[in-house]
Amino acid sequence: MSDTLAGLLQVALLLAALAAVYKPLGDYMARAYLSAKHWRVERALYKVVRVDAESDQRWSTYAYGVIGFSFVSVVLLYLLQRLQTVLPLGLGRPEINPATAFNTAISFVTNTNWQSYVPEQAYGHLVQMAGLTVQNFVSAAIGICVAVALIRGFMRAGTDRIGNLWVDLTRTVIRILLPISFVFAIVLIALGVVDSLSGGIAVTALDGSQHTIALAPTASQEAIKELGTNGGGIFNANSAHPFENPNSWTNIVEIFLLLVIPVSLTRTFGVMVADKKQGYTILSVMAFLWGGMLAVIWWAEAHPNGPAALLAGAGMEGKETRFGIPGSSLFADSTTGTSTGAVNAAHDSLSGLGGGGAMLNMLLSEISPGGTGTGIYSILVFAIVAVFLAGLMVGRTPEYLGKKLGRNEITMASIAMLAMPTLVLVLAGIAVVLPSTGAALTNGGAHGLSEVLYAYASASNNNGSAFGGLTVTNDWFESTLGVAMAFGRFIPILAVLCLAGGLAAQKKVPPSAGTLPTSGPLFASMVGGTVLLVAALTFVPALALAPIAEALS
């Protein structure tokens, strides 16, 4: 079987699996947020933390909750890392320095999972299981909560309440993330992923030298790493490591996990706003962008230039032979299209066009199909801008899902949309002229600029994948990437929640023949066009000097 055919079969299998779970999972998630009933375990939890599960919150209360919860999470995760030497299950690994502990805390709480450390050397099992994995669950859940709050803004009318964060958060973790992760952890173990509490196995190599092969509770973390679009590997090599991702079957399962929640949330959206076509339309935009970028990366990697690559028949540098070009391209597209950032190949070694495609996936604001929750709320922000731009052309004040788009809506959508490009352009702009950057870069010229742009795109979009080639441990990068992660996460969240509050307070305008239809191919192409246009207008000058210059030379 040729590589390409195998790859196409993998894509077909992936799409079939996603199609099969789309409706049941999407409907199930919608029920989880619409249901008035609490599970017994949830009620017990509310009692312990003394939350009134029946109260409905204003957008500001909801936002305070998100910020407060995230702040406490950062503090706890920081302490857990710093105290690892005195806590159990530390495996005797060293104390974590404050800068790394801080960067890692922000990184995992913002669902970025940018890693400026080597996991198997830095962290013991307790930090991994009670710290990082817990954040893998709740940071993913927070994204979904914000998305659900926004959807409620569209659903509701004439109210200042958009739901209860604590209920949404609990339900997301207990009803959605935990069960799926549990099942897939077992599936991954069955397929050969390691899961062990042992610190490692001592081996003697052929030359007689002593080595330790690190082990970890991998499968249990791997499932939520992908499902929650987190991406922080328990091994430094991430999903390229044979213990995390041993074969093409685990590869395809992991890609499925990356995509399943962001994709199914479009169904949840359709069900909740009582117009399933709306969900399909949004999904079609995501699918188009994901598919288009896959084609670009795949083609670029299969048609390399450079003598070594030509000899190998493809750009195999930095890729695992067990995944090949299709398995690597599919993973690279999906991990940058969702805000995951797990990698099964070195993105630094992607061709100019392929690496540019992966970067563009992030620069599109992570909406193809985006992170858990963040994907759908980001694309809805674009949909609002698209409706506003083109909606005027039908001769009415633009309306989306029965809500008029006025001053507040446009302001909030603009802030949510603008945060990421601002962070990327400003920070990357400063970074490239700093004298210290030259030392941190392994490559100069266009590729070096790509490395810097990629790092800030990854951090600001809470993706977390690294292009590599850039040593990010100097003070400038540690601190500014931390800022990018925090602002890139919370500025859009605050804007989206404010948007949700404003939408919920509005009356609902019934649709008529004069209303811009927001489902169907025409609207889908408008949203897709807006996404591409905003990204292109913002980043083309910068990209021209980086991947475009590289690809055209």
Next chain:
Amino acid sequence: MTTTTDQSPRSVAEVDRHHAENAGRKLQAGAFNPQQLLSSLPDALRKLNPRHQMKNPVMFVVWVGSALSTVFAVTNPTVFSVVATLWLWFTVLFANLAEAVAEGRGKAQAESLRRSKKESVARRLREDGSEERVAGTELTIGDLVVVEAGEVIPGDGDVVEGIATVDESAITGESAPVIRESGGDRSAVTGGTTVLSDRIVVKITTRPGESFVDRMIALVEGASRQKTPNEIALTILLAVLTIIFMLAVVALQPMAIYSGSPQSVIVLTALLVCLIPTTIGALLSAIGIAGMDRLVQRNVLAMSGRAVEAAGDVDTLLLDKTGTITFGNRRATELIPVGSSTKDDLAAAARLSSLADGTPEGRSIVELCVKDFGLAAEPNNAEKSAEFVPFTAQTRMSGIDIDGRQVRKGAASSVRAWVTEHNGVVPDEVHEVVDRISGEGGTPLVCAELSGGVAVVRGVIRLSDVVKPGMKERFDELRAMGIKTVMITGDNPLTARAIAAEAGVDDFLAEAKPEDKMALIRKEQEGGKLVAMTGDGTNDAPALAQADVGVAMNTGTSAAKEAGNMVDLDSDPTKLIEIVEIGKQLLITRGALTTFSIANDLAKYFAILPAMFAAVYPGLGRLNILHLATPTSAILSAVIFNALIIVLLIPLALRGVRYRPSSASSLLRRNLLIYGVGGIITPFVGIWLIDLVIRLIPGIG
């Protein structure tokens, strides 16, 4: 029949003529004379003042960029830097020009209004009934003034005593005088209009300086123009886009330095100005002013831009049946002979009885006889010399005495009495027919003839409401636009249903009282819909105020005019439909030009980026798909295109994009194609053409 209205009722021909005039006016409103560009130039130059520019974030950025470029062009003058700086200033100037041209059209109108607002002397009534002479500007609310034939009404108010004909041409442009009388719904008079006959006492209802004419002047001059909600939202979006581009361009410089190809300030400014949405930024206020202007050209005064915008959003139109959907007066539609009379007998009698009847109903009877029975429209000599019997309140009949015959038509009871009195017998058939017509919502007129001492009933004439031609199509269009039409009528539900079905409205409100109207508006609004209505009476005032778009008729009371947010000087209720279309056209024009403006950027990237960086990355030269001559000619062509497109689009901004009522999807598809796809292609062609010319300039090519 006594339905003669104080306003001379319009015949079909008159209505047609009126519409034709309106159509003519429409053309005029859209016309754009290139000379206006020249005459508005001084105003445009005056607007270069930075304080004025600050109101428009997009153009302010261009202004600052131009100023910055000037500094660099002066310190380091090259052909490129001077030409680029000049064209950057032209961009600002052209934007000012667009606004100045739009305002200039309003100014001319204000000038003619001011002329009508002569300083008048008022004859104010003292409490003891004596008169004193005061200046019109000294009048306050509640003053009573006397106005007699030949005098100008000194201020807005209501007639409290008397009846007079008034020439309102100064305001409405309509030369036919109108009647104003105390009480009822035609009591409002406007300051600046002239009384032609009789004497009236007017109670002043506005403070000096706030009169209708004052407000009208302020409106057309744009002095009181405030940004509308949609305009504000669009301005925010444009500001955001501008910020994005500033970031992109500012961040480009360090990256360019890193890449070993730092750019000059002028080049970066040129890139920025080309990318930010200058086209829509420059034309936005002109579009708003022109939208109001289009309404004024149609003799509608909107009290706020917000109302015009709301008109585009209207979901439900409440339309009065009489005068809007049907002709203001009932018309003869059928002749029903009774007894031994034939249809021709009845037609002959009906025609004779109506020959001298000047009422619209009477004329419609003659028209019916002419059309269906081939009788003569004009009286012959014998008929001319016959004796006409005019309608009186006592007899409630009218007719003619000719050759010893007496022909009469009138209300059933009166004619019955007349026939019985003249030895005639009224057959039962007459009662049946009369009752049937009444039951169906029509008005029966009985026609009888007396000859040889015996009166005979010839038959019954049916008068009924006639739906204006073309209304059904209009309502179909409105339905396609997603607008629901509701007919308001005082008729009984049976009649209302029949007319509603004939006219093709979506719904009707029968036996409507003002409070029913109000309830209907509230119900629609609770469902999130926007409602528009017209009204003239004091009764209508609360509903006019409640409606999102309330158009008061100029003939109406002051209360109605005060409550509504628009006034129609022509008092033509059908105009509501046009107002909705203007509102939509305003929003579409904004959206279309925004889309066009942003779509333009693609070509500009292709022109400017290779020009900037092909030196350091030769591969980028492949993006120069237009094969522009040199880097400087490429950048200049983009800047020049960016400036010229503003001037080229001024006529479109003033006229508004073409609007045909249709569904949202088809409108969107059409406009996306023209302004989206067109916006991508046009600059490629434009920049390429400009490059062909400017490459000839020494130092550029």
